[in-house]
Amino acid sequence: MDDEEFAPAGPTEDVSLPKATIGKMLEDMLPDSRLTNDVRDLFVDCCTEFINLISSEANDISGKDNKKTIGPEHVLKALETLQFQGYLNEVRASHEQHKAEVKEGPKKNLKRARTNSGLTPEEAIAAQKALFASARASCYTGPPGAGPSESTGS
Amino acid sequence: MSSHPFIATPSGKQGELMLPLARVRRLIKTEEDVKMVSSEASFLITKSTELFLELLSQRAAAIMDSEDRTQLTYNDVATSVDENDPLEFLRDIVPMKVSGAEVLSSMKRPGDE
Numbered sequence: 001m002d003d004e005e006f007a008p009a010g011p012t013e014d015v016s017l018p019k020a021t022i023g024k025m026l027e028d029m030l031p032d033s034r035l036t037n038d039v040r041d042l043f044v045d046c047c048t049e050f051i052n053l054i055s056s057e058a059n060d061i062s063g064k065d066n067k068k069t070i071g072p073e074h075v076l077k078a079l080e081t082l083q084f085q086g087y088l089n090e091v092r093a094s095h096e097q098h099k100a101e102v103k104e105g106p107k108k109n110l111k112r113a114r115t116n117s118g119l120t121p122e123e124a125i126a127a128q129k130a131l132f133a134s135a136r137a138s139c140y141t142g143p144p145g146a147g148p149s150e151s152t153g154s
Numbered sequence: 155m156s157s158h159p160f161i162a163t164p165s166g167k168q169g170e171l172m173l174p175l176a177r178v179r180r181l182i183k184t185e186e187d188v189k190m191v192s193s194e195a196s197f198l199i200t201k202s203t204e205l206f207l208e209l210l211s212q213r214a215a216a217i218m219d220s221e222d223r224t225q226l227t228y229n230d231v232a233t234s235v236d237e238n239d240p241l242e243f244l245r246d247i248v249p250m251k252v253s254g255a256e257v258l259s260s261m262k263r264p265g266d267e
Contacts, residue, residue, distance in 0.1 A: 015180045017173060022207065025172055029208055030215050034225045042231055043207060046244055050206045051178060053243050054199050055185040069190040070182075075198040083240035087205045094201045095194065097169030 017044050017051075054078050173200050213238060 023040050055070070057078035062070045072095065079087050119127065178200040182191050191199075211226075213234035218226050232248045235241045 015177065015184055017177060017181070021173060025204070025207060026211055029211050030226065032224060033215060033218065036225075039226055039228060039231065042228060042248060043211065045247055046210055046231075047173075047203050047207055048181060049244060049247050050203055051181045051199060052185055054202060055182040055188055055191075058195065058199070059185065059188045063187075069192050070188065070195045071192050072194040072198050075195045075202070079202060082243075084202065084206070087202055090205060091198055091201050094169060095198055098197055099169075099194075101169040 017047050019044055022047065053082065057082055171197070171200050172204055175200055178203065210234065210241070213241075 019040060022044050023035075026035060026040065026043060054075065058070045058074040061077050061081070062068070062074040065074065067074070076088060076091070079085065079091065175196060179191065179196045182188060182196060182199060210231070214226055214230040217230045217233050218224070228248070229251065232250045235244045235248045236250050
C-alpha cells in the first residue's frame with residue numbers, strides 16, 4: 001500500500017548527501033574531536049557508498065523474492081547479509097516508532113502548538129486582540145511615506 | 155543545543171531521521187536495476203545509514219583516542235576500514251595510504267638481489 005513508483009534517476013545525475021547535516025551529526029557524536037573538511041567529505045562519501053551497498057543488496061533480495069519493489073523486509077535481510085546485524089534491533093525499533101508517530105502525527109502537533117506558548121486559550125485570544133489593536137494603531141500614527149499600509153498585492 | 159529543529163542527539167529520537175529522506179531516496183534510485191522502493195524501506199535505509207555513520211566515526215575515534223589525539227585523520231578512518239570486515243566495501247574509497255619510501259623499498263629493482 002505504501003509502494004511508490006519512481007522513474008530511475010539516471011546515470012548522469014549527481015546526488016549527494018548534505019555535508020552540513022553529516023558534519024553536525026559528527027560533531028554531536030564526537031564532541032571533543034576536530035575534523036578537517038577533507039575528513040568530513042570522506043564520511044559523506046562513505047555514507048553514500050553504504051547506501052549504494054544496502055540498496056543493491058536489498059534490490060537483489062527483493063528480486064529473489066519475486067518482488068519489483070524493495071520492501072522493509074528486504075532491507076532488514078540485506079543488513080543481516082552484509083554483517084550489520086547489530087543494527088537490526090535498533091532499526092526495527094525505529095521503524096515501529098516511526099509508524100506509530102506517523103499515525104498520531106497531526107493530532108500530536110496540534111496539541112503541542114496549543115500548549116507551547118504557555119498561555120490559556122483566553123490569554124491567547126486577549127493577546128491576539130491586543131496585537132491587532134496595536135497594529136491598527138500603528139497604521140494610523142506612522143509617519144507619512146513610511147510605507148503603504150495596504151498591500152499593493154505583491 | 156542544535157538550532158535546527160530536526161536534528162536531535164546522536165542516538166536521536168527513535169522514529170525521527172536526521173538525514174533527508176528524499177535525498178536518500180534519490181540515491182537509492184540511482185542504483186542500477188532498482189525500479190521501486192517502498193517508503194518504509196527508504197526510511198530503514200536512511201536510519202541504517204545514520205547508524206553506519208555512528209559506527210564508522212566511533213571506530214575511527216577509537217584509533218584516534220588510543221594515540222591520545224583529538225584530531226580525526228584520514229588514516230584513522232582508513233585503519234578502521236582495514237581492520238573491520240563489515241567495512242570491507244569501503245576499502246576502495248578509503249584505501250590505506252602507504253608512504254612513498256615504503257613503496258620504493260618494497261619495489262624490487264633489477265640488479266638489487
